[in-house]
Amino acid sequence: MLEIGKPSPGFRVPALVAGTLIYLDSTQFIGRWTALCFLPYVGIVEPDFLHHQTDRLDRIDTTLLIVSSGTRPLHRIWIDRPTKPRTPLLYDPLSRLHRSFGVAPAQIPVRCQTFLIDRAGVLRFHLVHDFTDRGLGALHEIVTLSQSQDTGGVAATDTIAGAREEVMNS
Secondary structure, eight states, X not given: OOOTTSBOOOOEEEEEEXXXXXXXXXXXXXXXXXXXXXXXOGGGSOHHHHHHHHHHHHTTTEEEEEEEOXXXXXXXXXXXXXXOOOSOEEEOTTOHHHHHHTOOOOSSOOOEEEEEEOTTSBEEEEEEEOSSHHHHHHHHHHHHHHHHHHTTXXXXXXXXXXXXXXXXXX
16 A cells, blocks of 8 residues: 555556657656656547646656556557657556556546655655646646645645645545
8 A cells, every 4th residue: 555655666667758669767767756647548648738748847847757557559559640749658568557556457538646756756645637737737736835845845734735625626
């Protein structure tokens, strides 16, 4: 069982980055905040939307990683598209990453589950949301507030609780 405030599970998985299949390791992201987003079906997301969200999070020192819940190989989903996503798309064909984070592989479209991991590799937040501007805007706000709290922000705890309540009600 994952616990907020405890080390995040490590991983080494195949990923598609800018049209190239590579392996990504969780240790590559130490020293940077990471938003690990389990998306029910990555094939419905437009690359421009991914680029916008990636750039937005990158400006606050956070890497967005998308985990595909499907068993269809990632390169097959994106091969015919003229624009290849630069956002790392992690492939989890055996659902090992899903199991280590306690996320059931989606059989039908459902909401995303995103885990926020801090610079030290500690799990800081778990958010269930839609993969929309609004849902990712809430994630952006939570990252900003978590970073503020991490550096000693006094009012951040109350604001994070308010943001959590707003997300749950949306």
